[in-house]
Amino acid sequence: MLSDKVESTSEKRMAGLEFIGLQKISGPLVIIEGISGVGFGERVELITARDEIRQGRVLAISEKAAVLEVFHGTSGLDQENTRVRFMGRPFEMIVSKEEVLGRIFTGLGMPLDGGPAPFRGEPRNVNGFAINPVARAYPEDFIQTGISTIDGMNTLVRGQKLPIFSGSGLPHNDLAIQIVRQARLLTEESSFAVIFAAMGVRHDEAEAFRQSFEESGVLNNVAMFLNLADDPTVERLIAPRVALTVAEYLAFEEGMHVLVILTDMTNYCEALREVATSKGEVPSRKGYPGYLYSDLASIYERAGRIKGRQGSVTQIPILTMPDDDITHPIPDLTGYITEGQIVLDRGLYQKGIYPPVNVLPSLSRLMSDGIGEGKTREDHRNISSQLYAAYANAKQVERLASIIGEEDLSTTDKRYFTFSREFENRFVRQDKDEDRSIFETLDLGWELVMMLPEKELVRVTPEQIEKYGKTAHTSHQE
Amino acid sequence: MTNIDKHKNGDIPLVTYVSGPVVKASRGHILSMNEMVEVGTQRLVGEVIGLEGDTATIQVYEDTTGLRPGTEIIGQGMPLFAELGPGLIGHIFDGIQRPLTELQEKWGDFIQRGKVGSALSREKIWRFTPRLGQGEIVRSGQILGVVQETEAIEHKILIPPEVTGTIKKVAGPGNYTLEETIAVIETTGGRDIEIRLYHRWPVRVPRPYGKRQMPSEPLLTGQRVIDTFFPLAKGGTAAIPGGFGTGKTVTQHQLSKWADADVIVYIGCGERGNEMTGVLTDFPQLLDPRTQRPLIERTVLIANTSDMPVAAREASIYTGITIAEYFRDQGYDVALMADSTSRWAEALREISGRLEEMPAEEGFPAYLASRLAAFYERAGQVVTLSDLKGSVSLIGAVSPPGGDFSEPVTMHTKRFVQCFWALDKELASARYFPAINYLQSYSAYVKAVAPWWFEKTDPEWEKLRDEAVQILQEDAKLQNIVKLLGEEALPDDQRRILEGARLIKNDFLQQSAFDPVDTYCMPVKQFYLLKVIIHFIRRLKDVVDRRIPLFRAMELPVVEQIHRAKTSIEGEDTAPFQHILQDIDSQIDQLLARSQEARDVV
């Protein structure tokens, strides 16, 4: 069963070791015995009796045996005739600007658009390497998305990782598409690219993204890596890494500003759980492996800027919270790693509000460095904080009103009650193609807080009330 | 037998199994427990964490991709250690003390793996001034001489632990590199020991000290909710638990900036790269309010970010605390931040899982509690071996899954720390910062630090503090009613508590880290700010007693002054507060008089 012949592969990399026969097939995993010279984490190709090639990698290795993870799934593999070729290298993606942009690939980086596989560029380990914190440049360039809840209250900056926490059926795709379409920097125009990685999403969802890229005429700056709902689940583990390998290359070697959309991270995590379970690992919460945090970090940390290099990688991962539960391990661990989160809310959605962003649990950790005088406007931090305080209080007033009735609220509380409605209907709500400037957003914020008694406005200064509040107020008085 | 001999004999441990950071090796009898090893030609650094039969289990601190069975392993003959000497301050290291700046010079912007030079620069020249002379009898921990490492830190060169004897030779004042011998000590056994500017210490072993003392001085942080409400003492322990986004990191950054410690050790343990970059960018520019020197001149950074190998995350905590103890031994007050201890615990869990150990709660190994206890036990205020006073204060962030404090790491940590600064998701979502929940948090040091406040500010300190705490507690009870009936349903004497609590919450406790003035608040200002607020609340009682509607008092111009005091009054001058106190009295008195008149007219 051991065929120790060394075959050369068609690729330009080193020859691989080949063996025949599998000892065990279990879920997405395969165990092969009687091997030698194989390294941890290296890439494998499994060649079926019908010469079909499946990709995989080494998950654990001992003197006698290796555990392999098969990205294309194991169904149809037979124990006797499957050949395993050990490639002697980790999983790699060949990167170059010309061969990647404007193209569509599978989750493993194989062409889906009929074009040739990239071959001119350099092969890069898809796991990447950690950026040395000394080399990072702190992200601080404001990106205007034209969406008030983001720009005004959860500002996105270049090089940030800011996920959308959604629920099934909520319009996270529309929001992501709107961000991609409208995102721009206040100051300069420069070369940009969009990398889109789909993990287990429906065909029509991926198509909606493609169409919107096409409509806004950016398709030539986009690379798509698609692992759709009916594609092998384990391939989802590689897709974001392939995508980020390309993104890093474009950003840090080609000097482009790259926006990476990863959707849906929940499917990714489920694939990871499936593999862990097959390995018989001790699970931690909800059956997910204890290393889910580290694993997710190895994806999300691949965002940022590097000193002395032009480009940047900005990540917008999308995940659907199982049961809309933000404490579920997937959103929870994501929130612990990413630089904030934009949380979509079913209640707002049911009120017919788009985008249904609930600002209270949302956050942008990099906001404070991206806003203020010289970047957006001097009052940005305070008005944002005031809107948060007011809306949080208004939500409590709403709760009270549901108990004692709206009529019995105090005069101040009544104003909060109206504020809440107006805030949701005018600040949160906007059209799918409504692109508000940051100044419009801030002025709108002022107009809304001025509905409250002035003594309630403790997070802004009297000078700011005079300067921004009074003008916004008078210009909109009935 | 040296390693070379072993090699010749072909008696060398070989890799037999690889799964992520866990590697098993044959011929384990050659290695010893906790011995450092180097694996393969790339010399990946690892540590022996288990020996059974002839099999050694090794945790490798670097990515093991490509590692093959049959690869050779070289024991280093010593446990995982830290290098201690000039060159620590202002520098950033990874979890096993590889110097990140040098790594960047060598490898570029991305971290590769394998062995590189040493933690401390061997080229850099330091000006050494001896303090002891030839013929003197010395014991370990004594100060042999000093090196001015930064303007703020005089680095004391200590006789390494476990060395006692007579100075046979000592270098004169002059410039030396780390490897040069600066003294020779003849031990009582007649052996000569060469002393250099640095020595090594096994990170998992606490460094020796003279004796422990009870913490008694506050570690001032400039954060009002901490200093006034839940104070930390020098040599004390604190935990900051909180769900994501509640303010653990910002709080630790604030403490690193403003705490009145001599040396800060900041460990980014399994957290974001950008947060370390933030410190690296800010600290050279910010000035220490006490020394007027850049903060970086008193800071040591350990970064094992979440995308770096998990085993080194486990080690980073020990590397950090060893460095902290080393500066304590020089007579400094050291504050160590660990962000986040949960990532360290999870690293333990991950390794434990790969070793197929029997898990206890939520997959954590049964020894989680004892490891946590041992870590926090390394805090303390001590008299050093050279009779100096030094301290290590430990502040650990805890990241409970789902923000639920009943999980193992939070629960166990709570048993071993004296301060508990519980962060609150709801406060954070209203952008009320610091989101430290004043009902769930506590400090066991209030009584211990009260004399300090008594002496440095005012005898009334503790009384004011207690009164404020009491108002907040009453307020919490009343809020339950308010939630059901609305504030209007309460009588004015109870609404006085609500208004008072609101003043304490908004104008005292709330403190933005990003406000240029309010980011740091001096103790005197903390005292007076509280005094002004409590005085006003006390005077409100008069208003209520006279049946004057409470809102009248809340509309007095002085209330606006109180709102603005924290951001408008700077420095140590108490005059502005005295003015507010006077204004409170005169305006309330006027209000009372006017109502009296009105009543008289009727």
Ligand SMILES: Nc1ncnc2c1ncn2[C@@H]1O[C@H](COP(=O)(O)OP(=O)(O)O)[C@@H](O)[C@H]1O
């Ligand atoms: N003391 C503070 N002052 C102002 N803002 C704060 C403060 N603490 C936290 N924040 C805000 O909350 C965000 C999250 O805080 P952070 O410390 O990163 O949370 P954690 O470490 O608990 O996840 C910060 O980006 C900042 O905007």
Ligand SMILES: [Mg+2]
């Ligand atoms: Mg944090």
